[in-house]
Amino acid sequence: MRLSRKFFSQDVLKVAPALLGMDLVHQFPDKTVNRYTILETEAYRGETDLACHASKGKTKRTLIMYEPGGCVYMYLIYGMYWMLNFVTGKLNEPQAVLIRGIKGFNGPGKLTRALTLNGSLNGADLEHDDQLWVENTGISPAYTTGPRIGVAYAGEEWAGKPWRFLVKGAYSK
Numbered sequence: 001m002r003l004s005r006k007f008f009s010q011d012v013l014k015v016a017p018a019l020l021g022m023d024l025v026h027q028f029p030d031k032t033v034n035r036y037t038i039l040e041t042e043a044y045r046g047e048t049d050l051a052c053h054a055s056k057g058k059t060k061r062t063l064i065m066y067e068p069g070g071c072v073y074m075y076l077i078y079g080m081y082w083m084l085n086f087v088t089g090k091l092n093e094p095q096a097v098l099i100r101g102i103k104g105f106n107g108p109g110k111l112t113r114a115l116t117l118n119g120s121l122n123g124a125d126l127e128h129d130d131q132l133w134v135e136n137t138g139i140s141p142a143y144t145t146g147p148r149i150g151v152a153y154a155g156e157e158w159a160g161k162p163w164r165f166l167v168k169g170a171y172s173k
Helices: 012-018 108-114
Strands: 025-028 033-046 072-077 081-088 096-101 134-135 143-146 162-166
Touching: 012 033, 012 081, 012 096, 081 108, 096 162, 108 162
Parallel strands: none
Antiparallel strands: 025 033, 025 134, 033 096, 033 162, 072 081, 081 096, 143 162
């Protein structure tokens, strides 16, 4: 069953771990549909979170984060990697979950390249979009938490938050 806006309208610290074990569903242009189990996520929690893009306030880049949960937030890093995020929370409470890993692809840049996801998805409605959505598998795997990756610029307090969620044994051979 496809996740609704109601699911994504919750606080990011509830949504990020709850997404683990669910299926990211992608319909390619040729109408092929593939499902990928979500194995790793990271939470970014609003204007007070110095690692969150919204810490700089409402900008052209972050406008979508201020929408109600259930939208896709895509942004480009290093001029070559698109990052897939899902907006969470309520209107004007900017929060987002970065999808860091799915079955078969460890790393946010690798997964967007493999699925050919790009900025054209920015703002897509996960409840109704015909290219990308999330389905509830009914699986709630055991997981670990750890500090977020690549956010040292935010300072020790914010970089050290245990807001990275990883299915136990996700990348074991």
